Amino acid sequence: MNMQIEPEQRATAPVTALEVRGLVKHYPGVKALDGVDLVVRQHEVVGLAGENGAGKSTLLKALVGLVRPDDGEIWVRGEKVRLRSVVDAADHGIGMVFQEQSLVPNLTVAENIVLGSEGLGVRRGVYRWDAMRRLAQEQLDKIGSRIDPLARTDTLTFADRQMVEIAKVLRIEERTSHPPVIILDEPTSVLESKEIDALFTQVRRLREFASVVFVSHRLDEVLDVCDRVAVLRGGQSVGELPTADAAPDQLHRMMIGSTGSDDHYHGAAVEPPAEPREPRLVVRGLCGRTFRDVDLDVHAGEIVGIVGVHGSGREDVCRALFGAEPTTAGEVTLDGEELDLSGTRAACAAGVGYVPAERKTEGMVGPMSVADNMTLTKQEARCSGPLVRPRKQAKLVDTWIQRLSIRTPHRGTPIQRLSGGNQQKVVLARWLVSGDVRLLLLDHPTRGLDIGARSEVYRLMRELASSGVATVLLADSLEEAIGMSDRIVVMNDGRATTEVDAPVGDKPTPLDLVKEMV
Amino acid sequence: MSFRDTGPLIALVVIVGIFAALSPGFRTLSNAQNIMDAAAVLAVVTCGVTFVLMMGSIDLSTPGIMGASAITVALLVANNRNDNELGLLGVALAILVAAGLGCLSGLALVLLKVPSFMTTLGVSAVGLGVATLLFAGVQPNISDGTLSGWAVDRFLGLSTLTWIAVACVLVGWMVQRYTRLGRYAFAIGGAEEVLALSGVNVKPYKVAVFTMAGAFYGLGGVMVTSQLGAGLVQAGRGYDFSAITAAVVGGTLLAGGRGGVLHSTVGVLLVTVLTNGLVLVGVSPYWQGGVQGLIVVAAVAAAVIPQRRRNQVTK
Ligand SMILES: Nc1ncnc2c1ncn2[C@@H]1O[C@H](COP(=O)(O)OP(=O)(O)OP(=O)(O)O)[C@@H](O)[C@H]1O
Ligand SMILES: [Mg+2]
Numbered sequence: 001m002n003m004q005i006e007p008e009q010r011a012t013a014p015v016t017a018l019e020v021r022g023l024v025k026h027y028p029g030v031k032a033l034d035g036v037d038l039v040v041r042q043h044e045v046v047g048l049a050g051e052n053g054a055g056k057s058t059l060l061k062a063l064v065g066l067v068r069p070d071d072g073e074i075w076v077r078g079e080k081v082r083l084r085s086v087v088d089a090a091d092h093g094i095g096m097v098f099q100e101q102s103l104v105p106n107l108t109v110a111e112n113i114v115l116g117s118e119g120l121g122v123r124r125g126v127y128r129w130d131a132m133r134r135l136a137q138e139q140l141d142k143i144g145s146r147i148d149p150l151a152r153t154d155t156l157t158f159a160d161r162q163m164v165e166i167a168k169v170l171r172i173e174e175r176t177s178h179p180p181v182i183i184l185d186e187p188t189s190v191l192e193s194k195e196i197d198a199l200f201t202q203v204r205r206l207r208e209f210a211s212v213v214f215v216s217h218r219l220d221e222v223l224d225v226c227d228r229v230a231v232l233r234g235g236q237s238v239g240e241l242p243t244a245d246a247a248p249d250q251l252h253r254m255m256i257g258s259t260g261s262d263d264h265y266h267g268a269a270v271e272p273p274a275e276p277r278e279p280r281l282v283v284r285g286l287c288g289r290t291f292r293d294v295d296l297d298v299h300a301g302e303i304v305g306i307v308g309v310h311g312s313g314r315e316d317v318c319r320a321l322f323g324a325e326p327t328t329a330g331e332v333t334l335d336g337e338e339l340d341l342s343g344t345r346a347a348c349a350a351g352v353g354y355v356p357a358e359r360k361t362e363g364m365v366g367p368m369s370v371a372d373n374m375t376l377t378k379q380e381a382r383c384s385g386p387l388v389r390p391r392k393q394a395k396l397v398d399t400w401i402q403r404l405s406i407r408t409p410h411r412g413t414p415i416q417r418l419s420g421g422n423q424q425k426v427v428l429a430r431w432l433v434s435g436d437v438r439l440l441l442l443d444h445p446t447r448g449l450d451i452g453a454r455s456e457v458y459r460l461m462r463e464l465a466s467s468g469v470a471t472v473l474l475a476d477s478l479e480e481a482i483g484m485s486d487r488i489v490v491m492n493d494g495r496a497t498t499e500v501d502a503p504v505g506d507k508p509t510p511l512d513l514v515k516e517m518v
Numbered sequence: 519m520s521f522r523d524t525g526p527l528i529a530l531v532v533i534v535g536i537f538a539a540l541s542p543g544f545r546t547l548s549n550a551q552n553i554m555d556a557a558a559v560l561a562v563v564t565c566g567v568t569f570v571l572m573m574g575s576i577d578l579s580t581p582g583i584m585g586a587s588a589i590t591v592a593l594l595v596a597n598n599r600n601d602n603e604l605g606l607l608g609v610a611l612a613i614l615v616a617a618g619l620g621c622l623s624g625l626a627l628v629l630l631k632v633p634s635f636m637t638t639l640g641v642s643a644v645g646l647g648v649a650t651l652l653f654a655g656v657q658p659n660i661s662d663g664t665l666s667g668w669a670v671d672r673f674l675g676l677s678t679l680t681w682i683a684v685a686c687v688l689v690g691w692m693v694q695r696y697t698r699l700g701r702y703a704f705a706i707g708g709a710e711e712v713l714a715l716s717g718v719n720v721k722p723y724k725v726a727v728f729t730m731a732g733a734f735y736g737l738g739g740v741m742v743t744s745q746l747g748a749g750l751v752q753a754g755r756g757y758d759f760s761a762i763t764a765a766v767v768g769g770t771l772l773a774g775g776r777g778g779v780l781h782s783t784v785g786v787l788l789v790t791v792l793t794n795g796l797v798l799v800g801v802s803p804y805w806q807g808g809v810q811g812l813i814v815v816a817a818v819a820a821a822v823i824p825q826r827r828r829n830q831v832t833k
Binding site: 087098105107118122127 | 695696697698699701704705707708709712713714715716717718775776
């Protein structure tokens, strides 16, 4: 094992907070972890990188006792431990901020922070709201947050909820006298850039008194905030990299085990769209709850990015075009015909496809199989009349699983067992399978995807565009918007304020756009 | 306070207003007393079911548990079948039996992982079975003065039973707001998996909620016995769905995580006022059931409209 520290080094090396040796976890059909090693020292931020399905989340869940490894050892501060539950892990000073859904929405912030270890906040089963509020305030103060501890959690913004999660996880300090290990699984995937900066400030603060394990698919972020990056590939450790002198593509090469293409937006590989005639999508004066007087043209074969900060209303415009958000005024035509915005069924029938940002709740049916999720909108792919035709469906689905290299043991596997990136590929495939999409609305289509998968999604988008599909893209980052779009519309406070051409070879810089956004 | 919280209250005020305008008989003090007295048992039972609904579970065990407690109390206090004369101790024992039956629902739910719909249906049958065995073909009429007095003695114009109901609502509200049990019941309905991730073992809380609900139903059964002067197997008939209806009308979500005891109590009043008002306004008894159903659905819809989103999932 390449990571063991030589005895003479051990004296001078910083104290090891956490060590994983040869961890193995098999699921039916997949080796999620196949002998993983990892060392986390005190006061260190360790990045964990790897493609979708590389086993990152599984490893981290093993560290907080949610996954029982089949083999291998976990050592905490020089002591071998068996972690059976989250409480066990907390007693050893290990806590995790989960990527989604780990606060109770209908409780107050204070209750969430002390949940499970209320201490003085509850005496003999009776709540003492004052004490509870004080306890929570202490935690919030640690991270310098000004969130009201008595606010209901579901009234907070996503970024604030994440701060609450960090405040909550820091309570494990009360359980051990040692510096804790804080695990952050993809904390940035849903944040805006300003919020990300705030989070990084927190991470750097955490380093003063704790160790941090950090996962993100944005490699520049990983390199920015981490001291060291460990790379996983196919459930195995393939090495690590000090971040001081590493470049993103060096890291990427380690992740995929070969050289990747540098221009992953595939911009130059595709002909610019032929000189357009009538725009395919024409939006005039569209108004809704959060947007007003939006005009938008998208030609066949064109990708138009909409950028804007939180609250710019771009998500709602996108949803409105799919009939999923009420509109109060405005005219929308698709290929010259009026587009019915009264509901999603009408939109689907008119050839509009939509990939929602909230994959878990809106994009997929968790317990249903990969195959059923993929053919959800194209019922005729699996049915004749009311009858399901499994073989017809199977052939189609297998083709797409292969074309998009979706990592799943089988087409019948419930989609919720797939890693995030692979889930997203299935969701996208739904619109590819249906084949007659004229307008595709993509709301953060690459959220949570690794570079490789992202690159494939980009390639697919290009392919679709060159086959004539008009695409509206709400990108995950400005770079992505610039790289992928032929034209960029800037939205501000519910209005489309500026339009910037972004042809290949003459792209605007992120700075140009930021100026328009605020 | 969102509209969802105040909506049912507004609906209650509006309906009271309409009936008061339509019927002189409705707007009398004695009718107000009638309504309060008529709402008493339902209010107590609904208190119990609210906690179960708050967790996102459902409870159909009400008729069985109420029946068992009604017969038990009738046989333990002074009655015409045996020489028992336990008085208030008998009441406590009947409630204990009911709590035990509720506990059984909870245990079956967490240990056997049978959905609450089925476990509580089963426990209802068990309760009715126990009641039928104890009933043994001869109706126990009670002669205990205290217990029969509850239905007739009045304080500030309201019967003792009504005051018991008021106390129950207060206790229920305190449990919901100030105890870990109540808050966890709320949280379980909000996001059960998060509790597990935070290291909370939810099973004991679920069992405790069903036990507490059972105790409320038990008290309900005792109250019915006091009203009828006899223990009947069917003491709780129909209370399962009227309690759930009242809770939902009041804004407690069937999916859990929303509403509470006060909401449900508003629902109880709404339903009771409707029954009372329709009679006084002179709606034919053949129409009453149907009209009441329509108004209930309309009230729920009115409370939900401001909340509605496109593509909202309703189950
Ligand atoms: N509960 C489960 N049952 C079956 N297979 C699983 C389960 N959890 C994870 N897997 C599989 O284990 C592999 C590793 O998944 P994991 O979630 O750890 O990946 P990841 O590196 O976190 O990916 P991503 O970046 O997409 O989140 C995947 O192939 C996944 O399908
Ligand atoms: Mg993951």
